[in-house]
Amino acid sequence: MPELYALIIAGGVGARFWPRSRRDRPKQCLEIGAGKSLIRRTVDRLSPLIPPERIFVVTAASMAPALAKLLPEIPSERILVEPTGRNTAAAVGWGTAAIAAQVGGDPSIAVLPADHVIVDDHELRCLLADAALAAQNGALLTLGIDPTRPETGFGYLELGPETGRHGGHVFRQVARFVEKPDAATAQAYLKGGKHLWNAGMFVFQASRLAGAFQAHLPQMWDAIQALVAYPDRLKLLYPTLEKVSFDVGIMEKAEGVMTTRASMGWSDLGSWEAVAKHLPELPGGRGLGRVIAIDSENNMVHAPGKVVALLGVRDLVVVDTGDALLVCPRDHAQRVREVHQLLQDEGLEYLL
Amino acid sequence: MPELYALIIAGGVGARFWPRSRRDRPKQCLEIGAGKSLIRRTVDRLSPLIPPERIFVVTAASMAPALAKLLPEIPSERILVEPTGRNTAAAVGWGTAAIAAQVGGDPSIAVLPADHVIVDDHELRCLLADAALAAQNGALLTLGIDPTRPETGFGYLELGPETGRHGGHVFRQVARFVEKPDAATAQAYLKGGKHLWNAGMFVFQASRLAGAFQAHLPQMWDAIQALVAYPDRLKLLYPTLEKVSFDVGIMEKAEGVMTTRASMGWSDLGSWEAVAKHLPELPGGRGLGRVIAIDSENNMVHAPGKVVALLGVRDLVVVDTGDALLVCPRDHAQRVREVHQLLQDEGLEYLL
Numbered sequence: 001m002p003e004l005y006a007l008i009i010a011g012g013v014g015a016r017f018w019p020r021s022r023r024d025r026p027k028q029c030l031e032i033g034a035g036k037s038l039i040r041r042t043v044d045r046l047s048p049l050i051p052p053e054r055i056f057v058v059t060a061a062s063m064a065p066a067l068a069k070l071l072p073e074i075p076s077e078r079i080l081v082e083p084t085g086r087n088t089a090a091a092v093g094w095g096t097a098a099i100a101a102q103v104g105g106d107p108s109i110a111v112l113p114a115d116h117v118i119v120d121d122h123e124l125r126c127l128l129a130d131a132a133l134a135a136q137n138g139a140l141l142t143l144g145i146d147p148t149r150p151e152t153g154f155g156y157l158e159l160g161p162e163t164g165r166h167g168g169h170v171f172r173q174v175a176r177f178v179e180k181p182d183a184a185t186a187q188a189y190l191k192g193g194k195h196l197w198n199a200g201m202f203v204f205q206a207s208r209l210a211g212a213f214q215a216h217l218p219q220m221w222d223a224i225q226a227l228v229a230y231p232d233r234l235k236l237l238y239p240t241l242e243k244v245s246f247d248v249g250i251m252e253k254a255e256g257v258m259t260t261r262a263s264m265g266w267s268d269l270g271s272w273e274a275v276a277k278h279l280p281e282l283p284g285g286r287g288l289g290r291v292i293a294i295d296s297e298n299n300m301v302h303a304p305g306k307v308v309a310l311l312g313v314r315d316l317v318v319v320d321t322g323d324a325l326l327v328c329p330r331d332h333a334q335r336v337r338e339v340h341q342l343l344q345d346e347g348l349e350y351l352l
Numbered sequence: 353m354p355e356l357y358a359l360i361i362a363g364g365v366g367a368r369f370w371p372r373s374r375r376d377r378p379k380q381c382l383e384i385g386a387g388k389s390l391i392r393r394t395v396d397r398l399s400p401l402i403p404p405e406r407i408f409v410v411t412a413a414s415m416a417p418a419l420a421k422l423l424p425e426i427p428s429e430r431i432l433v434e435p436t437g438r439n440t441a442a443a444v445g446w447g448t449a450a451i452a453a454q455v456g457g458d459p460s461i462a463v464l465p466a467d468h469v470i471v472d473d474h475e476l477r478c479l480l481a482d483a484a485l486a487a488q489n490g491a492l493l494t495l496g497i498d499p500t501r502p503e504t505g506f507g508y509l510e511l512g513p514e515t516g517r518h519g520g521h522v523f524r525q526v527a528r529f530v531e532k533p534d535a536a537t538a539q540a541y542l543k544g545g546k547h548l549w550n551a552g553m554f555v556f557q558a559s560r561l562a563g564a565f566q567a568h569l570p571q572m573w574d575a576i577q578a579l580v581a582y583p584d585r586l587k588l589l590y591p592t593l594e595k596v597s598f599d600v601g602i603m604e605k606a607e608g609v610m611t612t613r614a615s616m617g618w619s620d621l622g623s624w625e626a627v628a629k630h631l632p633e634l635p636g637g638r639g640l641g642r643v644i645a646i647d648s649e650n651n652m653v654h655a656p657g658k659v660v661a662l663l664g665v666r667d668l669v670v671v672d673t674g675d676a677l678l679v680c681p682r683d684h685a686q687r688v689r690e691v692h693q694l695l696q697d698e699g700l701e702y703l704l
Binding site: 018019290292294295303306307308309310311312313316318320323324325326327328329332335336338339342343346348351 | 644647655659660661664668670678679684691
């Protein structure tokens with residue numbers, strides 16, 4: 001199989017993890033539940049398939065210092081720092097062009113989010129190795145996750161005909177991409193068995209992606225080529241790149257997109273609600289911190305180093321940091337994004 | 353009218369105000385809502401009727417340093433420090449004997465809790481002055497509060513015949529004391545108009561109280577006389593005093609107890625629930641701290657210096673200190689006492 005490179009996308013803040021996540025301490029830098037940060041675990045699980053010397057990271061300026069500290073083995077030339085966020089098409093395009101320029105030839109690249117949970121690391125490595133083989137025929141690969149709930153917050157992949165097998169994995173065409181569906185559609189997808197979640201993990205050869213960019217985002221690709229050739233123009237050119245997601249800008253439009261079922265205990269850890277089950281049991285629920293509870297249950301507490309007393313409460317999320325505190329019901333955890341917006345409106349940017 | 357002395361009872365921790373209240377920072381030392389501590393306000397509202405030089409305080413050893421700091425004008429000989437808490441009969445008895453010993457003669461004494469809220473300070477002074485006149489006839493006076501709700505947590509005074517008037521106040525015999533009634537009885541008292549709350553504020557002449565102690569707690573009185581005469585025996589004798597409340601040990605048994613209606617905006621601030629209405633309005637409810645709120649209402653937040661985000665919650669009490677956090681529904685606020693007990697059981701005494 002081809003030597004595989006990893007491009008880890010680590011540009012998001014993780015607004016729904018406020019107050020724990022901050023611009024300089026984003027979700028991927030947090031030790032949510034485990035003793036290691038999500039980005040550290042993302043790097044570690046790739047070995048030995050993709051050792052650190054073949055790992056690149058795209059991140060934001062505000063996060064770069066924390067990231068560099070967590071990943072001491074990744075030298076600065078492989079940490080690509082965006083002068084400003086331009087969404088994922090720009091990040092994947094720049095990362096791909098930068099890898100190709102640094103390593104030469106036509107490298108195989110796996111794009112991976114920095115802030116997801118994967119339980120079965122071995123299976124991920126098998127999937128990536130098999131997908132890299134499948135990509136040698138010129139396919140763009142996206143890993144698909146079997147839905148376990150009628151989630152309306154994800155994009156879906158509609159499965160097309162089988163295209164072949166590599167290792168233990170069956171590959172199929174993606175008939176089409178479906179943006180976040182409504183509840184009834186999501187329920188139908190869950191029952192139908194013909195749709196997978198689009199989990200934001202991609203495998204392709206650099207030349208194939210370049211072709212897709214030239215076909216669907218040609219202006220962006222020209223600018224990316226220029227800023228890779230002339231790194232001193234990064235701050236000038238990067239902010240001009242179109243803000244569009246990699247899914248919408250490339251994957252949904254490209255021909256020959258394939259997928260395979262990835263069964264590896266995946267979670268995007270989308271909110272505190274999703275984190276809860278990864279945290280240890282405590283009186284009154286799950287979490288971190290010293291919790292004492294009276295007539296309380298099913299709460300999610302994240303307050304390391306603090307004593308939290310719960311009295312007569314259930315289904316609450318309680319997250320405490322030194323300077324800020326969040327209290328909301330578990331079924332409102334997705335809405336923590338709104339708190340982020342409100343902090344900006346209220347002149348509390350220092351807490352973002 | 354006679355010169356009146358104040359005996360301020362400041363021995364309680366205020367367990368229901370955890371985590372704000374601690375053994376060394378009890379409820380009466382807290383600035384709950386206002387810019388001054390409750391004990392500071394208790395002293396200030398007595399002037400000019402009872403100036404600081406006629407004020408005595410009974411307190412616990414753990415609280416004495418904080419108290420001395422808040423009341424710099426009260427010299428240490430007038431701050432009576434209990435070696436160990438022995439309930440209120442001992443505190444009132446010792447305080448009365450100590451005042452009589454220090455000032456000589458037969459002083460008139462007003463016993464006042466340190467941790468209540470009184471809105472109309474002027475009316476309190478009028479009440480105490482008139483009560484002191486009534487007490488010159490040998491009565492034991494207890495101030496009564498017109499019930500405003502069917503409270504089952506207080507003792508009640510059943511009104512007897514009128515005994516006379518002083519100033520603008522009508523005095524009546526107390527026909528009997530009623531310990532904490534059940535809900536139906538409390539409801540009947542609220543409607544009947546013949547019962548007042550027993551608010552723990554008393555006025556009497558020292559000699560009259562001595563007589564009541566000799567009649568109803570003679571052993572305790574002998575011990576108190578001894579420890580006042582020989583202060584070096586305080587640590588030896590005080591722990592031997594019977595643990596009984598002043599109401600049960602003296603007032604309920606004594607003859608000639610009188611009361612008058614005290615209409616002065618009184619509250620015992622029994623819990624965070626009672627505190628709420630004294631705190632400023634905030635997004636999502638009332639409290640202290642920087643609160644931002646989305647779809648939240650009627651919460652009570654006490655988190656000075658912290659940013660608290662409330663999202664989709666109502667009727668909650670949220671109290672944050674540097675080391676501890678309490679979350680409970682407002683209608684469970686009385687149960688914060690149970691948290692106090694649980695902290696002891698869990699080996700978290702350092703947070704008491």
